[in-house]
Amino acid sequence: MALDLSKITERDKLKAQREPHWQRLRAGCFLGFRPSKRGGKGSWIARAYDEDSGKYRLKALGDFGGLTGNDVFTTAKREAEAFAELVEAGGQVRAKVETVADACKAYAESRPEAEARFKRYVDSDPLAKVKLAKLRRRHLREWRERLEKQPAQVSRNKEGERSTRERAASTVNRDMAVLRAALAQFLSPGAPNSEAAWQEALKPIPNANGRRTLYLDLAERRKLVENASAEAEPFVRALCLLPLRPGALAALTAGDFDKRTEELTIGKDKTGKPRRIQVPADAAKLLAAQAKDKLPSAPLFMRSNGKPWDKNTWKLPIAAAVRAAGLPADATAYTLRHSTITDLVSLGLPLLTIAQISGTSAEMIERHYGHLASNAAVKALAELAL
Structure with a gap:
């Protein structure tokens, strides 16, 4: 038998609990009542289905303390229906920002x-x-x-x-x-x-640019990959091939790589905006091997327990590989990103292109790596000298 919250005697019989007692007003629109454990009037809640998000939205309506008798249900029902109309019309319902x-x-x-x-x-x-x-x-x-x-x-x-x-x-x-x-x-x-x-x-502390200056050349990075554990090796190799933030690389899923076009979609990164990049042949081969036989939602770089990497799990294996390879002790996952960006700038790639691939701004690339671009230009001019 359907619950009828319009009847005061029926509401009085309801058990006090955390989950409200719901009455369906129409498809996608519900009115809830939560009895008071302290003998008060109880509170009312509206629930409406949001098709855009595929989820129900809730709104606390209060206890309507100034009303009595059937006026309480009538008012609660009216506000619940108005809330549902707002949600269904695409209105943005946001929590009140007070603190x-x-x-x-x-x-x-x-x-x-x-x-x-x-x-x-x-x-x-x-x-x-x-x-x-x-x-x-x-x-x-x-x-x-x-x-x-x-x-x-x-x-x-x-x-x-x-x-x-x-x-x-x-x-x-x-x-x-x-x-x-x-x-x-x-x-x-x-x-x-x-x-x-x-x-x-x-106000920011002046002259506090935290520029990473430790650089590992190609030979040192190869040595690092060779000394990485079998579990961490694909992840470390990818960090050496692509100038991505470690967190962005760890968040990739198998569905983010398109083998046909050799394109990679980076969805979770510092900017919060997804971007799509073309990857070089070596990186595409590695990504294809990692995506093979995996569901699209599975981590592209998966640990032995089936979970993705994160900053608390990649630190130890990278630190162990650094020690085994005899590299500077302060080399980290971010050192690999810095080293790869350094090489791209030194090779003369446009700074805007490097910024788009690495997920940062051209201003930041210019600020931290602009001197390398100047050096590359000097080398190019030297080759033109007669």
Whole structure:
């Protein structure tokens, strides 16, 4: 027998529980009632199906404390139907943004790297609970001081001990940048030199470009691949062949590589926007071998347990290969990306092309590798000398 929430006697018989008791109003539209455990009036919830996302959307309607009798159900039903119409019409239903945590969550919806930073440095910090309306410069200054004191994790050895270093100024700048961007979506800059000037506490540290200068040449990279474990070798080889971020490479699935056109779709990266690139023959051969006999959703580079690589699992095998190959101890997965980009610039490829392939901006390539492009031009001019 279908539940009829319009009857007060029937609502009074319902058991208090976390999941609301639902009444279907029409296809894709439901009205829910959650009885109070403390003898109160109980609360109402609307649920509507969103065809665009293939999911149900929920909205808390409250307890309608100012209404009595049948007016409560009538009003709840009307609001549930209005909510369903909004969802069905493609209206965007967003949670109310009140706190710093809310602002960060809204900003990170399409930015996975920002979401990861917020989880590490904001969500568990007292700053997260501060209301945006009451946010002051001192709140962010205190958060910044706590951030700067946190050591940055480098790696951990086989015994599980963490290896850390002092947090670099460039790292602090990157952490502050995403928070500043998130808050700027909901707050206007405060008056300069006042407590309302929240933005002043997040000014970047000057001259703190965290440029990676360690370079491994082709012979050193081959040696690294040769000393990598059988499990990690394909992943390390791919890092040496393509100038991708390790996280973007680890997130690839078998369906991201098109063997027919030798094109690769990078969907999860720092920019948050997917891009499609043509890969060279050696890389295409490696990617085809990794994608063979796998479902499109399976990790392209799969560990022996069937799971994809991540920063906590690729560090140890790469560190072991670095030691076995006798390479500089501070060589990391990102060193391979830097080394590959260095070679591409030195070979004279257009900076814009390199930026598009590597998933960064031409400005960043120019800033960190522009001198190499100049050197390549000088070499080319020298060959023209008579």
